[in-house]
Amino acid sequence: xxxxxxxxxxxxxxxxxxxxxxxxxxxxxxxxxxxxxxxxxxxxxxxxxxxxxxxxxxxxxxxxxxxxxxxxxxxxxxxxxxxxxxxxxxxxxxxxxxxxxxxxxxxxxxxxxxxxxxxxxxxxxxxxxxxxxxxxxxxxxxxxxxxxxxxxxxxxxxxxxxxxxxxxxxxxxxxxxxxxxxxxxxxxxxxxxxxxxxxxxxxxxxxxxxxxxxxxxxxxxxxxxxxxxxxxxxxxxxxxxxxxxxxxxxxxxxxxxxxxxxxxxxxxxxxxxxxxxxxxxxxxxxxxxxxxxxxxxxxxxxxxxxxxxxxxxxxxxxxxxxxxxxxxxxxxxxxxxxxxxxxxxxxxxxxxxxxxxxxxxxxxxxxxxx
Numbered sequence: 001x002x003x004x005x006x007x008x009x010x011x012x013x014x015x016x017x018x019x020x021x022x023x024x025x026x027x028x029x030x031x032x033x034x035x036x037x038x039x040x041x042x043x044x045x046x047x048x049x050x051x052x053x054x055x056x057x058x059x060x061x062x063x064x065x066x067x068x069x070x071x072x073x074x075x076x077x078x079x080x081x082x083x084x085x086x087x088x089x090x091x092x093x094x095x096x097x098x099x100x101x102x103x104x105x106x107x108x109x110x111x112x113x114x115x116x117x118x119x120x121x122x123x124x125x126x127x128x129x130x131x132x133x134x135x136x137x138x139x140x141x142x143x144x145x146x147x148x149x150x151x152x153x154x155x156x157x158x159x160x161x162x163x164x165x166x167x168x169x170x171x172x173x174x175x176x177x178x179x180x181x182x183x184x185x186x187x188x189x190x191x192x193x194x195x196x197x198x199x200x201x202x203x204x205x206x207x208x209x210x211x212x213x214x215x216x217x218x219x220x221x222x223x224x225x226x227x228x229x230x231x232x233x234x235x236x237x238x239x240x241x242x243x244x245x246x247x248x249x250x251x252x253x254x255x256x257x258x259x260x261x262x263x264x265x266x267x268x269x270x271x272x273x274x275x276x277x278x279x280x281x282x283x284x285x286x287x288x289x290x291x292x293x294x295x296x297x298x299x300x301x302x303x304x305x306x307x308x309x310x311x312x313x314x315x316x317x318x319x320x321x322x323x324x325x326x327x328x329x330x331x332x333x334x335x336x337x338x339x340x341x342x343x344x345x346x347x348x349x350x351x352x353x354x355x356x357x358x359x360x361x362x363x364x365x366x367x368x369x370x
Contacts, residue, residue, distance in 0.1 A: 023155075029352060031341035032155040032331055037136045051136075052293035059128045062334055066124065067116040069329035075322065076114040117315035123307045124319075126300035127164075131157060133297055134196055141284035142199055144277075150196060154331050161327035167193045168320035172312070176224040179217065179309055183210035184232050197301050203284055204294045212302050216310045 003011070027033035040054040070076050116124075135156055139149040150156050167175065178192055192198075198209040213221075221229065291297070307316060319326060335341045342349045 025356070027153075027155050029342045029349075030332070031335040032153065032158055034154055034335065034340050035152050036132055036154060036157070037152050040136065052133075052296065055129060055132050055136075055292070058132065059125060062128055062330055063116075063121065063125055065333035065337070066326055066330035069333050070326060071113055071115055073329065074113060075326065076116055117319070119307065119311060119313065119315045120319045123304050123316065126304040128157075130197055130297055130301050130304065131160065133291070133293065134200055137291055138283055138286045139196070139200070141280040141287060142196055144280045145199070147195055147199065154335065158324065158327055158331060162324040163193060165321065165323040168317070168323060173224045175309065176220055177228070180221055180225040180228050183213055183221070184228070194305065200287075201298055201301055203288060204291065205298060214306050214310075217306060220310060
């Protein structure tokens with residue numbers, strides 16, 4: 001049976017709808033659909049710095065949850081630092097794992113199973129702090145340059161973690177490509193890994209994120225983006241050689257005056273965009289006024305950027321290659337300890353499982369009857 005182009009579009013539409021349901025089910029059972037802001041207790045009563053303190057407290061709990069998950073599942077053994085500090089060889093670890101597969105977290109601690117490496121701990125702490133501040137702040141204005149504000153949910157942390165992992169496993173040249181585009185070519189709103197972080201930094205400071213590059217980051221760009229850097233230098237030289245005067249620019253612009261500016265439909269469209277621009281401006285103004293920790297955010301963001309791009313040690317690179325696994329485990333531990341996931345509720349988890357299983361059987365029956 002031949003399927004037409006129109007029907008293929010319908011198939012994709014239906015498939016996406018069912019995948020949305022699949023994601024919603026996963027979030028509902030895991031508890032990742034909970035709002036992060038709900039855990040910032042006392043933030044509003046304490047003012048904006050009260051919120052920053054609440055975020056810091058939440059981040060500390062999340063980092064502890066991630067470390068707990070990593071210890072229980074022996075995920076830190078790949079680290080140079082932890083192997084050296086704990087005096088455990090790969091062979092010894094394999095033997096220990098074979099005999100102690102079901103050891104408790106306390107038992108693992110007694111046996112000196114490696115914990116989270118220090119460098120990665122610095123990164124994850126800064127990363128979570130910045131993410132949660134942005135997720136719980138007014139950021140409608142970022143849509144002005146075609147970026148989606150972060151959602152206020154634990155699912156957002158998981159989704160961004162998947163992007164971090166996907167980006168981290170790229171060759172170093174590919175990672176620096178994006179840094180080059182952001183720093184030298186003014187790329188914004190192009191679904192970059194840290195684009196909203198950078199937009200917030202620029203809004204708060206009034207500075208270009210490209211001006212924040214450390215020497216080690218510049219050295220990386222010189223090493224891995226030689227072709228792009230050469231193209232950029234040529235572009236600057238050409239722009240300088242062909243610089244237009246203000247009169248020339250005004251003359252060119254006058255050629256593009258809209259002859260239909262008085263058209264009612266065009267006037268309505270212009271009015272819509274004017275109103276949208278005002279709304280975005282007001283949103284960004286509120287963001288700057290209400291953001292709880294501008295100095296702390298900027299310091300931490302610049303620090304995590306440098307770690308992410310320049311630290312090639314196994315203490316950093318290995319955890320980043322399993323970053324989504326670590327974040328998902330972190331959320332399972334954190335939400336589980338607070339009774340916010342069905343995975344820790346045996347009765348309701350069983351009822352949910354049976355209910356879904358019945359629906360799957362009914363769907364199979366429908367497919368057979370079709």
